[in-house]
Amino acid sequence: MSTSQTTEPTTSAIVTAGAGTPGEAREPRRPFRKYFRETGWRHLVGIVATVFALFPLLYVFSASLNPGGTLLTANSLFSQISLDSYVELFGSDRHPYAAWFMNTLVIGLITALFTVLLGALAAYSFSRMRFTGRRFSLTALLVVQMFPQMLAMVAIFLIMVTISDIFPAIGLNTQIGLIMVYLGGALGANTYLMYGFFNTVPASIDEAAKIDGAGHARIFFTIILRLVAPILAVVGLLSFIGTSSEFVLASVILIDPDKQTLAVGLYKFVSDEFSKNWSVFAAGAVLAAILPVALFLALQKYIVGGLTAGSVK
Structure with missing residues (x-):
């Protein structure tokens, strides 16, 4: 038996490998309405819950970087960035x-x-x-x-x-x-x-x-x-x-x-x-x-x- 016959795969072998297991077929893609009804709404709820949980944290962190000192000036997230509040936090004797x-x-x-x-x-x-x-x-x-x-x-x-x-x-x-x-x-x-x-x-x-x-x-x-x-x-x-x-x-x-x-x-x-x-x-x-x-x-x-x-x- 020659070397080329042992190393080069035949065309039928390639077709068989690409076809997967005999009798096994890929599932058809679900329509969007069916996907949303079965699974998609859970992803939407998870995204809403994540945003709802992260927004207060981002707001407080943004307020800590805002040198204005009032909540009214901190309404715009990360509009001003300064570390003066952290310096004042450890520099106050009172x-x-x-x-x-x-x-x-x-x-x-x-x-x-x-x-x-x-x-x-x-x-x-x-x-x-x-x-x-x-x-x-x-x-x-x-x-x-x-x-x-x-x-x-x-x-x-x-x-x-x-x-x-x-x-x-x-x-x-x-x-x-x-x-x-x-x-x-x-x-x-x-x-x-x-x-x-x-x-x-x-x-x-x-x-x-x-x-x-x-x-x-x-x-x-x-x-x-x-x-x-x-x-x-x-x-x-x-x-x-x-x-x-x-x-x-x-x-x-x-x-x-x-x-x-x-x-x-x-x-x-x-x-x-x-x-x-x-x-x-x-x-x-x-x-x-x-x-x-x-x-x-x-x-x-x-x-x-x-x-x-x-x-x-």
Whole structure:
């Protein structure tokens, strides 16, 4: 057999390769009306939702680059571009933005950490242990969370004033006191959410560890926490975002400007009657949104699994 016969494909082979699998035919293109009725309207809804979600973000970013300082001058998107608002944001002695940012970061991370730890401990107890009043306690936690902390704002303030007279380090106008208030209201919904996820972990894992001599503490910290990482990430993220954007309790408990958070501090840029500066306010809002968005993107693979896995049991 010659070389040309082994390397050059025949005409019939080319026709066969181009024709595809015998008996398989291409689907005819759908008419536009049928395409729009079956699939196209979903694309249209997605585009509208995307534009609806992105427009406020673009507007705030455009306002932060507009040196006018008013919302009226910021109506034209990116008509003027300047970084003066960002420079003024960190150069003002009256409004210590850097201190507010660090306070928010510290309070948010500590609150998120202890919210996850306390919620996981409570969820593990309800999921693995059987004791009198277990069902009633779960229901009570869920019912109590129906009433927001804002309704108890006056009571919380009076309690913090009383604590300040005895333990000033954790009383009114302290960041530790604010963290304790946040932790007090974070157990209900988070515990119930974690409880559903803990129930999806087979109890046979605990039994096998107990046979090897492990106690509840070792099982919880070395085995269970690794298996429930998605729900831990979800609760930590939601707790951080919630405490970072919380305004009412932070404005009541924190009095000194150097101890306040971003939500309370940024309000000062637009609360003065004669010195409202929306451009600086928008610049501060843009910078404040960077960390939550970064955490959301980093933990997004856990969010769907963490929120849905506990709902099947």
